[in-house]
Amino acid sequence: MHVTHLSLADFRSYARAEVPLGPGVSTFVGPNGQGKTNLVEAVGYLATLGSHRVASDAPLVRVGADRAVVRAAVTEGDRSQLVELELNPGRANRARLNRSGPVRPREVLGVVRSVSFAPEDLELVKGDPGGRRRFLDELVVARVPRLAGVRSDYERVLKQRNSLLKSAAMARRHGGRGADLSTLDVWDQHLARVGAELLRERLALVVALRPLADKAYEQVAPGGGPVGLEYRCSLPEGVPEGVSVPGDGGVASRDELFGALLEALGGVRGSEIERGVTLVGPHRDDLVLRLGELPARGFASHGESWSLALALRLASYGLLKEEGPEPVLVLDDVFAELDARRRERLAELVAPGEQVLVTAAVSEDVPEVLAGVRFAVSEGRVGRE
CATH class of the missing domain: 3.40.50.300 (P-loop containing nucleotide triphosphate hydrolases)
Structure with missing residues (x-):
């Protein structure tokens, strides 16, 4: 192309x-x-x-x-x-x-x-989790464009659910009756459904990127690796293990992730109502990057951070090239x-x-x-x- x-x-x-x-x-x-x-x-x-x-x-x-x-x-x-x-x-x-x-x-x-590498990509290594989540989600959509709708749906549901929780928290702090939380179960279902689809695609992406990122880093900075990519999930028990099927790297199914997210949301409901914010879901996850045994953020040198950011983009390029134009x-x-x-x-x-x-x-x-x-x-x- x-x-x-x-x-x-x-x-x-x-x-x-x-x-x-x-x-x-x-x-x-x-x-x-x-x-x-x-x-x-x-x-x-x-x-x-x-x-x-x-x-x-x-x-x-x-x-x-x-x-x-x-x-x-x-x-x-x-x-x-x-x-x-x-x-x-x-x-x-x-x-x-x-x-x-x-x-x-x-x-x-x-x-x-397209895959772009720019000076801002240093934040993929040194910056906050939000930049790494965006990196994953943009690559997820590049692989499967229809998932742009899933990503948009998740953001919409999260906004609505947070609005309900915020209203409940404010009412509680000011001694009011509190917001009507009768619809919270419905929002839990929506969030868990679209969240499970987004989460599964992210997990599958990380599995596919790992060998490509490690190879790219070795090409850019020989002898400096290995590179590790770990998906850190906000689920209290972590990501459930899936049945290993050729090509999916043992990633849990959407149904398994839906159940885990729904259970987790129920477990933190009290804290969410008190704080007025959704505490579980893909919006709170992170991609942990490692060089050797150490996390790159906080330990990698400036040159190592540049090489790692470059390796992530080259891995993205290689993955898209393997799977399509x-x-x-x-x-x-x-x-x-x-x-x-x-x-x-x-x-x-x-x-x-x-x-x-x-x-x-x-x-x-x-x-x-x-x-x-x-x-x-x-x-x-x-x-x-």
Whole structure:
């Protein structure tokens, strides 16, 4: 899979941009603040319906505009598609596929597949659990796009359940009768049902990523591993063991996870009503990363943390490549952050990719093995060097 043309209207710093692309390596070079990252961010948005830099769509719309449009022509084998997203902060976003009528944005997920590595990825190792949960969920959706609906449903149910618990907690603190909790059993059922599906997909993903991440780390930093990935669950008894079936790594079934989540919710109900928040579920889980016997967070050096973050992205890339069309690989301003040894190793690993998009402040930061088409980016303009 590769993007053959990227078109932007009022996206970030671009009033208009038309960028022809092709397979192989394309590098966007220019001083910081000129719009290089905005281009690859647009590709990532088409793949995930989100940005790796900001939590909402509002900053993606150019100042003074009320909407932004991101459009890409995509080729996979002998098939070409045109995908378009219209970003409308404060209103529903819209999407089109092959110039058809509007569809829900999540219906275009999977048309563009991409894996991005950016300086922000250091937070995967050093940051809070929320970033690692997002990493897992975005990769889950990249593997199975329909799970975007499951993820959205879980967030909706969690919000409603938390609202009910918060009302109950506030009433109790102020000596009132308390909120009507008669519907809490129903919300427990909903949360456990969608939570079990999301949890199972995360567990299966971690099983699939483990060998790939360990291999990628050895390639980037030989002799520095092994790498360990452990899914830490908020269930009091941990994740129930499943029956080992070829291909699932012994992951528990959705029914088993549903039962475990439902039981756990019942066990903490008193504490939840007192605190006004849901205490069990995928929203409280974490992915624990290890180097050798030690957790990477708090123990890994800066260089080790970079290598581990890079290994997670390379493992994601390898997994998606195994299971479907090869994704677009984005390397956003990362070579300047790496030492010479890691820089060369990374370049050698990604050079064979079907499409690799690179951003750099200066051409010298990009290893020669990634010689390809180069674009100069300056003051919102993009042109071939």
